[in-house]
Amino acid sequence: MDITTELEGNILIARLAGELDIETVQAFREKVVPETERPGVKTLILNLNKVSFIDSTGIGAILGRYRFLEKKGGKVLLVGLKAPVKKIIKMAGLLEIMPEYSSEEKALNEIGEGRIA
Amino acid sequence: MDITTELEGNILIARLAGELDIETVQAFREKVVPETERPGVKTLILNLNKVSFIDSTGIGAILGRYRFLEKKGGKVLLVGLKAPVKKIIKMAGLLEIMPEYSSEEKALNEIGEGRIA
Amino acid sequence: MGNHAHISMLSRSNNVGLARLAAASFASELDFTLNELEEIKVAVSEAVTNCIIHAYPLEEGIIEIDMRIEGEELIIVVEDKGVGIEDVEAVLQPNYSTKEEHMGLGLAFIDSFMDRFELSSEPGKGTIVQMYKTPEKLKNRKEAIS
Amino acid sequence: MGNHAHISMLSRSNNVGLARLAAASFASELDFTLNELEEIKVAVSEAVTNCIIHAYPLEEGIIEIDMRIEGEELIIVVEDKGVGIEDVEAVLQPNYSTKEEHMGLGLAFIDSFMDRFELSSEPGKGTIVQMYKTPEKLKNRKEAIS
Ligand SMILES: Nc1ncnc2c1ncn2[C@@H]1O[C@H](COP(=O)(O)OP(=O)(O)O)[C@@H](O)[C@H]1O
Numbered sequence: 319m320d321i322t323t324e325l326e327g328n329i330l331i332a333r334l335a336g337e338l339d340i341e342t343v344q345a346f347r348e349k350v351v352p353e354t355e356r357p358g359v360k361t362l363i364l365n366l367n368k369v370s371f372i373d374s375t376g377i378g379a380i381l382g383r384y385r386f387l388e389k390k391g392g393k394v395l396l397v398g399l400k401a402p403v404k405k406i407i408k409m410a411g412l413l414e415i416m417p418e419y420s421s422e423e424k425a426l427n428e429i430g431e432g433r434i435a
Numbered sequence: 436m437d438i439t440t441e442l443e444g445n446i447l448i449a450r451l452a453g454e455l456d457i458e459t460v461q462a463f464r465e466k467v468v469p470e471t472e473r474p475g476v477k478t479l480i481l482n483l484n485k486v487s488f489i490d491s492t493g494i495g496a497i498l499g500r501y502r503f504l505e506k507k508g509g510k511v512l513l514v515g516l517k518a519p520v521k522k523i524i525k526m527a528g529l530l531e532i533m534p535e536y537s538s539e540e541k542a543l544n545e546i547g548e549g550r551i552a
Numbered sequence: 553m554g555n556h557a558h559i560s561m562l563s564r565s566n567n568v569g570l571a572r573l574a575a576a577s578f579a580s581e582l583d584f585t586l587n588e589l590e591e592i593k594v595a596v597s598e599a600v601t602n603c604i605i606h607a608y609p610l611e612e613g614i615i616e617i618d619m620r621i622e623g624e625e626l627i628i629v630v631e632d633k634g635v636g637i638e639d640v641e642a643v644l645q646p647n648y649s650t651k652e653e654h655m656g657l658g659l660a661f662i663d664s665f666m667d668r669f670e671l672s673s674e675p676g677k678g679t680i681v682q683m684y685k686t687p688e689k690l691k692n693r694k695e696a697i698s
Numbered sequence: 699m700g701n702h703a704h705i706s707m708l709s710r711s712n713n714v715g716l717a718r719l720a721a722a723s724f725a726s727e728l729d730f731t732l733n734e735l736e737e738i739k740v741a742v743s744e745a746v747t748n749c750i751i752h753a754y755p756l757e758e759g760i761i762e763i764d765m766r767i768e769g770e771e772l773i774i775v776v777e778d779k780g781v782g783i784e785d786v787e788a789v790l791q792p793n794y795s796t797k798e799e800h801m802g803l804g805l806a807f808i809d810s811f812m813d814r815f816e817l818s819s820e821p822g823k824g825t826i827v828q829m830y831k832t833p834e835k836l837k838n839r840k841e842a843i844s
């Protein structure tokens with residue numbers, strides 16, 4: 319799993335590539351979790367465009383960030399879900415609590431226009 | 436292994452996609468071999484652009500077509516070798532007897548200009 | 553006779569990918585769609601992950617993965633010799649987990665993605681998950697004929 | 699303790715891909731380049747193909763693939779209980795094949811792509827191919843230090 323993160327003001331963008339499972343969730347914990355814990359960070363845009371596989375461990379990691387940010391009044395936005403990944407995320411009920419966008423730009427626009435914040 | 440073939444006059448173009456090994460060589464035998472046996476066919480352009488893996492079984496299949504066509508005064512031309520595939524083909528000595536081109540067009544041009552025939 | 557392959561491996565996180573890939577490769581002999589192969593990958597991933605997290609929480613153990621094709625059916629059995637399950641009925645409830653930070657989604661995914669599955673376990677002895685799946689295409693064909 | 703996984707499978711052509719993928723997945727725990735992982739795939743493919751063609755020419759048998767990591771070294775052992783090899787020295791010659799339509803490239807590829815390999819066989823009992831490989835990066839690092 320390759321992970322890069324970028325801070326845009328109070329918005330954290332995390333881009334994941336590869337398979338998110340019990341092996342690679344470790345990288346998520348090391349690279350994404352501490353960034354969401356920075357003071358001020360409320361919104362996480364999770365770009366899963368290059369994620370080809372996810373299972374319940376990956377779902378657990380995303381949900382963990384959602385719960386953490388929700389307490390701070392924040393949100394998690396999902397970007398670029400491939401069909402197999404989307405199926406799992408949907409079945410787990412995540413799409414009911416996290417909006418989904420086709421690109422980072424669209425997600426950023428929504429936040430900018432204050433619909434989500 | 437996905438295989439498509441196309442006849443351009445006496446030139447057979449075969450396009451392979453996938454992994455060429457002991458499992459898939461069967462498809463090569465069924466789809467490519469009979470086409471090379473058509474009367475008149477002397478030249479085989481083998482497009483391996485979408486082949487991600489080859490082993491000695493695949494080498495054997497290609498060499499078999501070379502030997503068959505050589506007897507008819509023909510040739511095998513290779514197109515679009517990916518790095519790992521090229522390494523194996525080179526190690527097996529195939530590049531010493533079969534010219535390699537970056538595209539089908541270039542291979543066809545060479546034949547057209549009579550440098551190979 | 554149908555195809556057969558068996559994997560024994562240590563209960564390490566970095567072996568889950570191997571199990572999943574091997575299962576999808578084995579299954580591809582049958583006429584599964586890419587979508588169905590992805591479902592098989594998820595199911596195997598969940599069963600193997602459960603062995604790592606639940607069956608062998610403290611020390612590494614062996615996970616056995618048996619893969620068979622019988623007729624047009626894929627049968628995958630994941631077995632551990634770990635702690636076992638006290639109350640099998642309870643863990644089969646959706647969203648049930650004995651670990652606080654877990655969500656109880658694993659068995660639910662297996663249930664959704666395989667045609668059927670059986671869970672058998674003995675506390676202190678280990679757990680067996682048997683999973684069955686036939687390609688949809690084939691089921692449709694059979695229905696069309698009958 | 700190093701990682702360990704073992705595969706037993708029928709000597710069928712459509713299991714070669716499984717063996718190759720599993721080996722590459724297992725090997726990826728070490729710091730191999732993509733190029734080296736491809737080399738491992740070829741070596742495993744050749745060893746397993748030999749079992750299918752040579753060891754069990756008439757009827758299916760079992761192929762055992764043992765994969766270990768010891769320190770920074772990958773050890774893959776492919777074993778069959780097939781016909782065995784009469785003259786091990788002879789088959790190790792490049793371009794030597796006991797089958798007319800074959801080219802004797804398989805063992806040569808294994809030799810090129812792995813750091814070292816050992817072939818042992820007993821006629822009528824079976825054959826064992828042991829293959830070893832350490833990531834180049836690591837070898838360079840060690841040389842730089844010493
Ligand atoms: N192989 C196993 N060994 C022991 N317990 C298991 C095993 N598989 C599942 N369980 C039990 O079943 C429960 C539900 O499993 P699952 O649905 O995968 O959810 P989760 O893994 O999130 O807890 C687990 O919390 C655990 O108690």
Ligand SMILES: Nc1ncnc2c1ncn2[C@@H]1O[C@H](COP(=O)(O)OP(=O)(O)O)[C@@H](O)[C@H]1O
Pocket residue numbers: 491744748749752753778780781782783789794795796797800801802803804805806825
């Ligand atoms: N597992 C095996 N069982 C029996 N014979 C084998 C085995 N592996 C290799 N051999 C023998 O070694 C020879 C050389 O093998 P190889 O270099 O792979 O070339 P090829 O497979 O093209 O013959 C084979 O022709 C065969 O006689």
